[in-house]
Amino acid sequence: MTVYGIPNCNTVKKAMDWLAENGFKPEFHDFKKKGITAEQLNEWCDTFGWENVLNKKGTTWRKLSLEQQQEVIDQHSAIKVLLMNTSAIKRPVVEVDGKAVLISFNEEAYERLLK
Template sequence: MTVYGIPNCNTVKKSFDWLKANHIDFEFHDFKKKGITAEKLNTWCNIFGWETVLNRKGLTWKKLTKEEQAKIDNQNSAIAYLIKNTSAIKRPILEKNGSAILIGFDDDKYQQTLA
């Protein structure tokens, strides 16, 4: 299991706590330190949809002007933006055996998918 995110994110911390409480081993991939590839982002966008992978609720997105936000209107423009602004990737994203299975944190979905 690999958890993708940033360490100071409260949602990532909730994910860590859930995984530890349920005795599920995982590795952590820190976007800030290790970055992310366009290929990985494309894979996630194809699974979850680019509009889900792009976190529009966070400060990174909200700092953009309305004009800048309007230009991010498809998967390619979203991926170009996310590579440069990894804090705008919805998190955490969990992969099991190299395949993305969960995005964000939802106790019920974690229970259904991982328990």
């Protein structure tokens, strides 16, 4: 299991705490430091939808110019923005055996999918 995110994100902290409390010992991948590939982002978008991978509620999205925001119209344009602004990726993304299974943190979803 790998958890993708950034360490100072409260949602990532909640997810990591839940996982630890439930006996999981995931590897943590800080995508601000270690990066992320377009291939991985495409897989996540295929799984969750690009609109769910792109965090439009976060500070990073709001700091983009209106022009940059308006250019995001599909998966390809979203990935282009996400590669340049990894903090705009909704987090955490949890992969099990190399397959993305969860995005963000919802305790009920974690219970249902991981227990």
